[in-house]
Amino acid sequence: MRKYSIIIPIYNRPDELDELLDSLELQSFKNFEIIVIEDGSKLRCDKIVEKHSKALDIKYFYKENGGQGFARNYGFEKATGDYFVQFDSDAIIPSDYFEKVEKYFEHEYLDAYGGPDAAHESFTDTQKAINFAMTSVLTTGGTRGKNKNLGGKFHPRSFNFGISREVYEKLGGYIITRMGEDIEYSIRIIEAGFKVKLIPEAFIYHKRRTSLKQFYKQLFFFGRARINIWRFFPKELKLVHFFPVAFTLFVLSIPLQILIFRPLGIFSLAVLLLFLLLIFISSTIENKSLTVGIKSVPASFIQLFAYGMGFLKEAIAGKS
Structure with missing residues (x-):
């Protein structure tokens, strides 16, 4: 045996x-x-x-x-x-x-x-929301x-x-x-x-x-880690790994879009809100809980944004 x-x-x-x-x-x-x-x-x-x-x-x-x-x-x-x-x-x-x-x-x-x-x-409910953020195709791309x-x-x-x-x-x-x-x-x-x-x-x-603050720190670290893996295996950096970076840059650009060309900024904000609504609906159905669905919105936002920020920080630090 x-x-x-x-x-x-x-x-x-x-x-x-x-x-x-x-x-x-x-x-x-x-x-x-x-x-x-x-x-x-x-x-x-x-x-x-x-x-x-x-x-x-x-x-x-x-x-x-x-x-x-x-x-x-x-x-x-x-x-x-x-x-x-x-x-x-x-x-x-x-x-x-x-x-x-x-x-x-x-x-x-x-x-x-x-x-x-x-x-x-x-x-x-927070842990369930974090689990959704880490496993959903909407956030981690499968x-x-x-x-x-x-x-x-x-x-x-x-x-x-x-x-x-x-x-x-x-x-x-x-x-x-x-x-x-x-x-x-x-x-x-x-x-x-x-x-x-x-x-x-x-x-x-x-x-x-167990908290969204801890989750942010963890995902920021995960974003940095992806760049570290790239240093060992350059071919392992796939297009899907850039999705959180694109999301982060898109979110950061919305205030600037509103200042420069308000209609474009409002459209971008509407797209972001529609995406977060889709997360809410998906999580609510999957978890059979309205509360988990609501908490999945900030958890999923953190999953993408924190990962993207960590990815960018490590990538920029590597070039400096």
């Missing part, structure tokens, strides 16, 4: 880890170990790990802060399993997650895989959660990312610790000839950020 090593880097989030470990205790497939890497946290989670140590095969390590990529590398070094699965600490894992992965491998083995994320019914999309090949992300021991032994781990480290690693795995796909059934519940 295949043994999985679950790698969880964590930084100052003991409460999140507690909820994640609760969900892992409920797994129908039990052949796994858990490796928690405390990445220089001030709010340590050793007591949380101890709480779950009787129910789970769990190991805890503390290291100086070095970022999530290098924390995962530390976990890889300590892992004894055949397959390494990475989860972010703000995840909740459905009870049949590993059962579904095993079932998929019965008919198609993968050297590496990723899975989609979803919003749990217990999440706040680049997440599909094997084929406008952004090119599917690249597993670190919140839900499995690799075989063979991949690790051949390629090593992460070579950058932040700024798109998971996409860089995914591209390297694909270019080495390993078989990589999305397993649609292997989804997790992903809490992401």
